Amino acid sequence: MIQFWEKRLQTGIVTEHKEYDERMKALRRELKDAVKKKFAGSLAIRMVDSGSCNACEAECNALSNPYYDLERLGIAFVASPRHADVMLLSGVLTFNMLPHVLDAYAQIPAPKWVITLGDCPVMQAPFEKGFAIEGPAGEHLPIAHHIPGCPPSPDAIIEGLLTFLGKI
Amino acid sequence: MRLIARFALEENEGLEVLTVYADRTERMRLEADERIDSIAGRHPAAIWFERKLHDDFGIAVDGAFDSRPLLHHERWPKLHPMRKHFDARTVLSSHPFKPYPYETVAGDGVFEVSVGPIHAGIIEPGHFHFSQAGEDMLHQEVRHFYKYRGIEKMLEGKTLEQAWPIVSRISGNASMAYQHALRDIAFAAANKPRSDRDRGYGALLLELERIIHHLTDLGFIPNDAGFGAALAYASMRAEEARRLMRRLTGHRFGFDALRDTVPGADAEAVRTFVRTLREQMRWFEAWITDIPSLLDRFDTTGVLTRFKALKYNTVGVVARASGVALDRRDDDFHRARGFETVTDDRGDVAARFTVRLRELFVSLEMMEKLLDGAQESLPDTSDASGEFEAYSEGALGELYLFVQLNNGRITRFFARDPSFMNWQALHLMMPGNIIADFPLINKSCDLSYAGNDL
Numbered sequence: 001m002i003q004f005w006e007k008r009l010q011t012g013i014v015t016e017h018k019e020y021d022e023r024m025k026a027l028r029r030e031l032k033d034a035v036k037k038k039f040a041g042s043l044a045i046r047m048v049d050s051g052s053c054n055a056c057e058a059e060c061n062a063l064s065n066p067y068y069d070l071e072r073l074g075i076a077f078v079a080s081p082r083h084a085d086v087m088l089l090s091g092v093l094t095f096n097m098l099p100h101v102l103d104a105y106a107q108i109p110a111p112k113w114v115i116t117l118g119d120c121p122v123m124q125a126p127f128e129k130g131f132a133i134e135g136p137a138g139e140h141l142p143i144a145h146h147i148p149g150c151p152p153s154p155d156a157i158i159e160g161l162l163t164f165l166g167k168i
Numbered sequence: 169m170r171l172i173a174r175f176a177l178e179e180n181e182g183l184e185v186l187t188v189y190a191d192r193t194e195r196m197r198l199e200a201d202e203r204i205d206s207i208a209g210r211h212p213a214a215i216w217f218e219r220k221l222h223d224d225f226g227i228a229v230d231g232a233f234d235s236r237p238l239l240h241h242e243r244w245p246k247l248h249p250m251r252k253h254f255d256a257r258t259v260l261s262s263h264p265f266k267p268y269p270y271e272t273v274a275g276d277g278v279f280e281v282s283v284g285p286i287h288a289g290i291i292e293p294g295h296f297h298f299s300q301a302g303e304d305m306l307h308q309e310v311r312h313f314y315k316y317r318g319i320e321k322m323l324e325g326k327t328l329e330q331a332w333p334i335v336s337r338i339s340g341n342a343s344m345a346y347q348h349a350l351r352d353i354a355f356a357a358a359n360k361p362r363s364d365r366d367r368g369y370g371a372l373l374l375e376l377e378r379i380i381h382h383l384t385d386l387g388f389i390p391n392d393a394g395f396g397a398a399l400a401y402a403s404m405r406a407e408e409a410r411r412l413m414r415r416l417t418g419h420r421f422g423f424d425a426l427r428d429t430v431p432g433a434d435a436e437a438v439r440t441f442v443r444t445l446r447e448q449m450r451w452f453e454a455w456i457t458d459i460p461s462l463l464d465r466f467d468t469t470g471v472l473t474r475f476k477a478l479k480y481n482t483v484g485v486v487a488r489a490s491g492v493a494l495d496r497r498d499d500d501f502h503r504a505r506g507f508e509t510v511t512d513d514r515g516d517v518a519a520r521f522t523v524r525l526r527e528l529f530v531s532l533e534m535m536e537k538l539l540d541g542a543q544e545s546l547p548d549t550s551d552a553s554g555e556f557e558a559y560s561e562g563a564l565g566e567l568y569l570f571v572q573l574n575n576g577r578i579t580r581f582f583a584r585d586p587s588f589m590n591w592q593a594l595h596l597m598m599p600g601n602i603i604a605d606f607p608l609i610n611k612s613c614d615l616s617y618a619g620n621d622l
């Protein structure tokens with residue numbers, strides 16, 4: 001373990017884009033009191049994959065690597081929809097997933113928001129509408145915000161989340 | 169004899185079932201009653217293929233001991249979408265919920281645990297059904313196809329070029345594996361040999377994709393045993409590798425990268441990357457193999473014996489970590505460029521972790537020797553007809569693609585993702601382990617849902 005602590009001290013903090021911290025601070029100040037109260041300073045996201053290629057999930061996972069370290073902004077991915085403020089929805093909404101997605105949405109306590117992630121849920125990815133696909137998601141759920149990309153890069157996801165926070 | 173795939177085609181004369189083994193393909197035209205005999209007694213991995221044959225085409229399987237629907241979940245109307253008369257754009261109406269009978273073990277005090285389809289982390293959807301005696305797992309059933317997008321049908325009627333962006337995104341983490349095989353098919357269809365330089369470029373990116381995948385696993389496996397520092401370290405390395413992918417292809421996952429003309433890769437960027445990562449991962453190896461409490465969680469956890477790995481026709485790291493020397497790269501081309509098969513006989517989480525780590529070093533060595541690749545323009549397949557197949561060895565294992573073309577248009581597309589084989593063997597690793605080790609065992613295999621469900 002000695003080697004680890006040596007490495008740890010040599011490496012320091014690698015997190016990039018400290019400007020997000022500044023913007024987040026500014027944004028926090030701007031957020032209306034009501035929203036402040038609703039989120040209690042933190043935003044909890046339940047990620048739901050409704051039939052993606054898994055690249056959108058991989059980029060969300062990348063948000064936790066030390067280069068992005070999303071949680072420092074007070075934004076966390078949570079395990080249960082019942083702990084969530086936001087459903088982050090990826091994938092084309094397959095016939096087999098639709099009832100489960102609606103179930104998960106129903107389990108999120110109000111007030112709640114759906115953010116679509118990537119081109120799939122808005123049917124802009126190369127996949128065509130067909131018998132096994134129920135997208136676009138907007139036909140089944142109220143969509144508060146969309147983060148485009150195939151997949152959106154971790155930077156684009158952070159941007160998108162901050163834009164969403166500014167919108168509500 | 170190793171079973172690779174079993175699937176059907178529909179032509180004017182009716183249905184034909186192809187059974188692909190490692191050394192030959194058996195073809196059988198079906199009579200009007202559209203029945204086949206099950207081969208699941210000899211090849212347990214045939215079970216999912218045969219259940220899929222029924223869902224896709226309505227083929228009845230005689231002697232099957234499992235004939236539950238596979239792709240068609242509780243609310244599916246009765247229809248067989250791969251039949252030619254079925255229109256891909258049909259809008260399905262949701263039917264009343266028909267419960268799915270899960271495999272369970274009965275007995276005093278035995279209870280069931282249902283997990284998924286939506287899991288606790290940022291993971292793909294799938295369902296795991298456990299029969300438990302206290303903490304001990306007696307049996308696990310894997311139920312998938314929540315992500316079934318109907319891609320095989322979607323691709324019919326398209327040219328290879330039109331199909332490219334879709335095939336590129338069947339499984340985002342295996343995009344290179346799919347594209348590399350599809351490119352082989354394009355060359356075969358155009359009746360043009362694919363040059364070593366052309367193959368070399370694809371092989372370089374495929375090794376980079378493997379490195380990204382293995383790095384991710386090398387972080388997540390210890391993380392699932394409660395050692396988060398490994399994930400922090402390995403995920404940084406994976407991020408750097410992804411950035412190299414973006415530098416080389418303009419995209420972090422290399423989607424569509426093997427379609428277009430490329431003069432060559434940025435050799436200096438690759439060399440610097442290889443040198444740095446090799447050194448970093450030597451440090452990682454020394455660090456991680458010096459933590460006895462971590463290795464204690466890995467050792468003898470989730471064992472797949474060599475006998476069963478063979479019996480279930482597993483592929484990829486899962487097979488190699490159970491002592492099966494199976495790798496599609498084991499040929500002159502790859503051996504001349506630094507490839508060697510990595511195996512381990514233990515069959516447990518430790519073996520799968522070790523195989524990934526050693527393969528990472530092999531891939532680094534190969535990348536250095538694959539720097540002279542370049543990509544020609546995709547050959548013209550506009551009037552190609554016939555059946556073509558191709559293999560590639562991606563990070564998850566052997567991929568098999570079959571494409572039937574008629575005047576340049578796809579009339580049948582079939583993909584057997586490596587995970588389609590390995591998912592069917594996952595339950596074999598559970599008995600004798602406690603349910604808390606399931607995530608660790610599952611992660612050590614790291615299987616794809618998107619590629620499997622298609």
Ligand code: SF4
Pocket residue numbers: 051052053054055056090091117118119120121125126149150151152337340
């Ligand atoms: S938007 Fe693109 S990257 Fe994301 S899941 Fe869909 S195909 Fe994959």
